[in-house]
Amino acid sequence: MTDATIIGGPSLPQERKLVTAIPGPKSQELLARKNAAVASGVGVALPVFTVAAGGGVLVDVDGNSLIDLGSGIAVTGVGNSAPKVVEAVKAQVERFTHTCFTVTPYDGYVEVAEKLNELTPGDHDKRSALFNSGAEAVENAIKIARHFTKRNAVVVFDHAYHGRTNLTMGMTAKNMPYKDGFGPFAPEVYRAPASYPYRDGLTGAEAAAQAILQIEKQVGAANTAAVIIEPIQGEGGFIAPAEGFLPAIQEWATANGVVFILDEVQTGFARTGDMFAADHEGVVPDLVTTAKGIAGGMPLSAVTGRTDIMNSAHAGGLGGTYTGNPTAVAAALATIETYQEENLVERAREIGAIIEEFFTELAKSDDRIGDIRGRGAMQAIELVESGSKTPAAALTGAIAKYAGEQGVILLTCGTYGNVIRFLPPLSISDELLREGLQIVADALAAN
Template sequence: MTQVVGGPSLPQERKLVTSIPGPKSQEMLARKNAAVAAGVGVALPVSIVAAGGGVMVDADGNSLIDLGSGIAVTGVGNSAPAVVEAVVNQVQQFTHTCFTVTPYDGYVKVAEKLNELTPGTHEKRSALFNSGAEAVENAIKIARHYTKKTAVVVFDHGYHGRTNLTMGMTAKNMPYKDGFGPFAPEVYRVPTSYPFRDGLSGADAAKVALTQIEKQVGAANLAAIIIEPIQGEGGFIAPAAGFLPALQEWATANNVVFILDEVQTGFARTGDMFAANHEGVVPDLMTTAKGIAGGLPLSAVTGRAEIMDSAHAGGLGGTYAGSPIACAAALATIDTYEKENLTERARQIGAIIDEFFGELAKNDDRIGEVRGRGAMKAVEFVVSGSQEPNAALTGAIAKQAGEQGVVLLTCGTYGNVVRFLPPLAISDELLREGLQVVADALAAN
């Protein structure tokens, strides 16, 4: 069996001893409904008590294959030993001081590592925060302060968070925005590159977007362009080659800060440490979170020193921003990515998914496209004989997979995409078994 990196010593197997959800999970769900706000939904109603490698174990003793990694968070595996050890050691030293009151070494070490790892050889600075949305908000703050301009351009199908500003930046209405407005002003949306649906080259798609920016916003008003190098919630849309470099080139020429949102794509997920590297794109600012700290809440903005340093002292920070516990976890997590060569592991995982669904697609035209990079893969489902989104099929597949012990996530503006974000610690055997469960669900529907 392929070696599993990280995680407690849980049997790496799918095992169902009750229906999903089992009686203990149902009991927890009833308590959840009575105690937790209804707006906090769940994708699969199971009560998890342990997780590691490529599995999650629920309160009823079922062992489920994890193809979601808590939405790309536990790339090194859940409860990875190095992360657990680092967290325990830090908790025994101190849990909190607030870095902006009395600083500590862990925060500085994380900043140094991010400055080293992120694209570009220019001088950089980093600032740490708690969540992806918080990192995005601060990147926009910094860009506006630096340029003395206010407008922000985002893209169709983009997702940037759930705060007021980032909801305004996010494209998808339900469930993220509906009824929560009004949103922050000076956010403008332009077309993205969606090769499966627009058929455009990267250069042509960029021309469409940039023309709209110039005519409807104006470079003189624009502080920042922000885009995910592969759109996450929007459907794992990888832009056509040349699209991102064209945006970057235009932004540089027009004194516009070019921001890459690598909250979901960052840290080995796409088969490189950052998705920007696939096309040699060097952003002015980059936001990271999710896979940065092995499951602990941490995010960052990293970028050009002159831009990052433009904000006045006290303008950036937060009570828990750069928690010492999360920083300890991040250093152990990044060390694991590097020592275990998990970028290569992500490429191996991607090749397995490509081959598996490539074969299925030969005989099932409801598979519209298999796309993504590394261990960030997706299948877009359509109505047979068309490109019409097939959300009903997608939902049925996810539901049946869950009932058969596979944690599977969906996404896409049209609700018709299944996304694969397995832990990079998963074995080939477990991955293939999980994919087969998904294939069986497709065949049954």
């Protein structure tokens, strides 16, 4: 058991402190137990076992304090133990933990739906349905779109990531580690070229025209139920499409009766410097999926969209035993309140500016930083071989390893395995953020 006296939250000392090598002896002991008890398919990026977290740090069982530049993959935007979220969860657990909303409902679910209808892009009439995970939200969005249109085909894009269920694996582009050996996958999923400015050199209009031509020739608009895309592709490499790409795809979808779905699982809730990434170009989706940053670390996701589309599914067609769990919706309401009261949208922009400035300067002396991209507190650098655009996957892995050994939690991504992504909690201080970025610079210098 871990030390129960350690309390997390913003009151934790906001410092990087190493008292052992990473991983330390207690973490190594727990890793051995993990390997003996947990399926090997459940891997870990950095084998340090957490006992407390808050602000911009994570404390492990050995007493090391690490800088968190991952937020549990963009989940803890408000911090790992934001005070309002903690209090809301405690209060709800004392009342009740479960009834199943589709058996005997409760007001928290309704309040979260009302908030999502208000906050998501567009001022049209909306409805929401709650689920447990991002993949589950995506799968239900596809169900709803197919039911509404009476069509089958679903169009996804190069570099996409949508989840690990059978349907969403088929929608995800990258084979390893997400798809390899797990097929066959669900049918009627078709892939179109995405906008990747660093590598394709196309304008948004050009990239959209290329994608639309392929959809029309290889799928057919009359057969297409939905087009779904991440407004900034996450696992695929934090790829922000060229300006105009998303509006053009949306315009084509609307003109052809195709449901336009934005997957904002990773980009939603202040992460990109807007409440939703769609707001950057004023794109209004028919349906939007959310999860990750929605509930301060509690498992919750949602599909929100146009009332006629959302209400097309018959009663009983949407739901699940745990969907919209009372504790998770209580956490979501407190999380949304925290985003608004602490102006975390603006904080995300400040964080993004620091990261972009740091690596723009560093790239002047290191041409292996091929691209610096992202928005708000969703930033990335794409690493390449010197003097080329050849992906430098080995270098990327070495940087992440070095950072972990120095007490910085750093995540990688990208179809080619050569992107380092920065997803710090929006509660991190400038000082901690800059210290973490300097460790990355040190890692580049050492490799």
